[in-house]
Amino acid sequence: xxxxxxxxxxxxxxxxxxxxxxxxxxxxxxxxxxxxxxxxxxxxxxxxxxxxxxxxxxxxxxxxxxxxxxxxxxxxxxxxxxxxxxxxxxxxxxxxxxxxxxxxxxxxxxxxxxxxxxxxxxxxxxxxxxxxxxxxxxxxxxxxxxxxxxxxxxxxxxxxxxxxxxxxxxxxxxxxxxxxxxxxxxxxxxxxxxxxxxxxxxxxxxxxxxxxxxxxxxxxxxxxxxxxxxxxxxxxxxxxxxxxxxxxxxxxxxxxxxxxxxxxxxxxxxxxxxxxxxxxxxxxxxxxxxxxxxxxxxxxxxxxxxxxxxxxxxxxxxxxxxxxxxxxxxxxxxxxxxxxxxxxxxxxxxxxxxxxxxxxxxxxxxxxxxxxxxxxxxxxxxxxxxxxxxxxxxxxxxxxxxxxxxxxxxx
Amino acid sequence: xxxxxxxxxxxxxxxxxxxxxxxxxxxxxxxxxxxxxxxxxxxxxxxxxxxxxxxxxxxxxxxxxxxxxxxxxxxxxxxxxxxxxxxxxxxxxxxxxxxxxxxxxxxxxxxxxxxxxxxxxxxxxxxxxxxxxxxxxxxxxxxxxxxxxxxxxxxxxxxxxxxxxxxxxxxxxxxxxxxxxxxxxxxxxxxxxxxxxxxxxxxxxxxxxxxxxxxxxxxxxxxxxxxxxxxxxxxxxxxxxxxxxxxxxxxxxxxxxxxxxxxxxxxxxxxxxxxxxxxxxxxxxxxxxxxxxxxxxxxxxxxxxxxxxxxxxxxxxxxxxxxxxxxxxxxxxxxxxxxxxxxxxxxxxxxxxxxxxxxxxxxxxxxxxxxxxxxxxxxxxxxxxxxxxxxxxxxxxxxxxxxxxxxxxxx
Numbered sequence: 101x102x103x104x105x106x107x108x109x110x111x112x113x114x115x116x117x118x119x120x121x122x123x124x125x126x127x128x129x130x131x132x133x134x135x136x137x138x139x140x141x142x143x144x145x146x147x148x149x150x151x152x153x154x155x156x157x158x159x160x161x162x163x164x165x166x167x168x169x170x171x172x173x174x175x176x177x178x179x180x181x182x183x184x185x186x187x188x189x190x191x192x193x194x195x196x197x198x199x200x201x202x203x204x205x206x207x208x209x210x211x212x213x214x215x216x217x218x219x220x221x222x223x224x225x226x227x228x229x230x231x232x233x234x235x236x237x238x239x240x241x242x243x244x245x246x247x248x249x250x251x252x253x254x255x256x257x258x259x260x261x262x263x264x265x266x267x268x269x270x271x272x273x274x275x276x277x278x279x280x281x282x283x284x285x286x287x288x289x290x291x292x293x294x295x296x297x298x299x300x301x302x303x304x305x306x307x308x309x310x311x312x313x314x315x316x317x318x319x320x321x322x323x324x325x326x327x328x329x330x331x332x333x334x335x336x337x338x339x340x341x342x343x344x345x346x347x348x349x350x351x352x353x354x355x356x357x358x359x360x361x362x363x364x365x366x367x368x369x370x371x372x373x374x375x376x377x378x379x380x381x382x383x384x385x386x387x388x389x390x391x392x393x394x395x396x397x398x399x400x401x402x403x404x405x406x407x408x409x410x411x412x413x414x415x416x417x418x419x420x421x422x423x424x425x426x427x428x429x430x431x432x433x434x435x436x437x438x439x440x441x442x443x444x445x446x447x448x449x450x451x452x453x454x455x456x457x458x459x460x461x462x463x464x465x466x467x468x469x470x471x472x473x474x475x476x477x478x479x480x481x482x483x484x485x486x487x488x489x490x491x492x493x494x495x496x497x498x499x500x501x502x503x504x505x506x507x508x509x510x511x
Numbered sequence: 512x513x514x515x516x517x518x519x520x521x522x523x524x525x526x527x528x529x530x531x532x533x534x535x536x537x538x539x540x541x542x543x544x545x546x547x548x549x550x551x552x553x554x555x556x557x558x559x560x561x562x563x564x565x566x567x568x569x570x571x572x573x574x575x576x577x578x579x580x581x582x583x584x585x586x587x588x589x590x591x592x593x594x595x596x597x598x599x600x601x602x603x604x605x606x607x608x609x610x611x612x613x614x615x616x617x618x619x620x621x622x623x624x625x626x627x628x629x630x631x632x633x634x635x636x637x638x639x640x641x642x643x644x645x646x647x648x649x650x651x652x653x654x655x656x657x658x659x660x661x662x663x664x665x666x667x668x669x670x671x672x673x674x675x676x677x678x679x680x681x682x683x684x685x686x687x688x689x690x691x692x693x694x695x696x697x698x699x700x701x702x703x704x705x706x707x708x709x710x711x712x713x714x715x716x717x718x719x720x721x722x723x724x725x726x727x728x729x730x731x732x733x734x735x736x737x738x739x740x741x742x743x744x745x746x747x748x749x750x751x752x753x754x755x756x757x758x759x760x761x762x763x764x765x766x767x768x769x770x771x772x773x774x775x776x777x778x779x780x781x782x783x784x785x786x787x788x789x790x791x792x793x794x795x796x797x798x799x800x801x802x803x804x805x806x807x808x809x810x811x812x813x814x815x816x817x818x819x820x821x822x823x824x825x826x827x828x829x830x831x832x833x834x835x836x837x838x839x840x841x842x843x844x845x846x847x848x849x850x851x852x853x854x855x856x857x858x859x860x861x862x863x864x865x866x867x868x869x870x871x872x873x874x875x876x877x878x879x880x881x882x883x884x885x886x887x888x889x890x891x892x893x894x895x896x897x898x899x900x901x902x903x904x905x906x907x908x909x910x911x912x913x914x915x916x917x918x919x920x921x922x
Binding site: 156157158159160161187189190191192193194195224225226227228288289330331332333334335411412413414417418420421423426427428430431432433434435436437438439440441442443445455457458459460498499500502503504506507508 | 567568569570571572598600601602603604605606635636637638639699700741742743744745746822823824825828829831832834837838839841842843844845846847848849850851852853854856866868869870871909910911913914915917918919
């Protein structure tokens, strides 16, 4: 009944992320909330580093989100400070003061302008963030700046996460290897839809900030915006991409440059891998599910139907119970409000056709379907039968573990 | 951890519903799915009975819903056949045949036109309904028609319900008492929003069917459409109101008749009481919560915000854990996408102000708030601070019981 100490869907091994020229970092125990674990990450970037980002569209964003939104326009980044244990969200004037104090502490320690410092906070909502605690660890953080290990950075930003989340990709331009590495955190309050949970991506590519921003949004839409754990959108969703420009190649400045698409594809690979890690660490998750909708009137409609299925508590509890309950899938299609004709629907679990033309498939095989549902990685595909629209949304099951985690933890 | 055999929020006593002149009924065990319990209800109405109804707006409605939608236009009703154990939803051609056969069996037994027979089914989705089983019990159902007891009718339509749901109201016109009595079923897959779960209401008022329909919709909007158990909208939501016209008063034919509003208010009282019963029997529920939003830009916006809070799994698990986690309420306001200004929000749990002007209230009292959360009937009130829009949505907590019920039962 209890939640697993480590998600059963955690990866068997973790990648060794390479150093990114121009990026250094360190972690520390500031004692914001947790004891005996790191809870603060300070990354520093060499001059010339640019930044792009996507932030939550929640109408009640955290103070750090407001700060980032204001300073992303500048496009220049020299530092990133992230803490776990306190989201500094819904903290009013105190929240703005905590953000200002955080930026000032880092600015003083590094001698860089406050507007080049980016901030993110994750943890409990509504508690004032004791930003003065950062001052006590800043000297240590600055003196220990190093190019690795990335695992330490990934661990320092965890909250209810049961495993650290890292991903990396490399592309070669003119014989030069360019790296893109990222970390993320997130386990509950995950339905980014509009932005993402906390994720930080680093590259040595020399790329114009406007172009980076332009490449980022579609990659986010197909990765973090395509996952949901519990339909609850965080106040703190933040994805920032820092590009140091240290790779010795000609700068990539326009979308017309063929390297831009190659870079965008690699960026997507990193974001997608991180997003999948977030679902696989969904609070209480024991099954990973990709919900595919095809044949909808258009892609947007397919996405709304897929999301309706992926967010349905009845679908998610059925998956937890290893029950191929396609009736609940039909229900979720119906409640989405999107164009659908009951008598054209067909539904597959994996490759097994369970329903066709609006009723149970003639060849429905209960034993085979039940056996399939015992797997850890499942796919549900619904063909609406009306058009060419398609979408995929990734989710997990809804288990006793989710209730245990969230019925007792003020996060 | 397990679900309660009877909801802890069940009423202590049940009302004795009066006989409604012109309405008789009986129940039977047709063996559709359940063993050793009644699963079919046949109500018969004297000539002159009119009917109004509201049906699910699911794009994948059950075959019985389609049948009712087609025949509501006629406005005349002579019988109602309801079964539990099988929803006859997503059953394709077989579903339409089962509906036709059901109507034919009842029509033959009673000698009334098929178009005056109303049908409703609730239970598993996707299984063909063995309507031929009705034939085996019809003679008994017809011979046992009686004016009571209503408790039997309420029990025959239950599925995962843990208690029967009944409500009644009387109004006096010209010294004559007019009765309105209703029954309902519903426990999971409850987010009617557009219509309702199964609910049947009976009155002896002489009222024009067009007027009855016109009075019904706003009453539904404030009752069944204001409750949510799990955000999942059923394929079978049906509310039908039958008026026999047997009360010896002048017919009520127009909304201008002052009796129309008196009747509408009493009808609302019955529907609201039934809707609250449905929430109090929400699958796994241990707390009843009314979510009140005020100060929104308009009522529709307030409703969407209230629904976002009431459907949030994080809010609902916090309530289950007796945690006054108003940070999650802020999150749910933010994710609704409705106009809101974080720094104007205030939040109350019961009468206790927990947050004001976008941060924890100065007088926040953790002990008092924790004590309040131990109660069974809770209210959460959010003042958006922007306008005059208000709405209330009723919901329950999300517990291990919900997971247990839905992770193992193919409904």
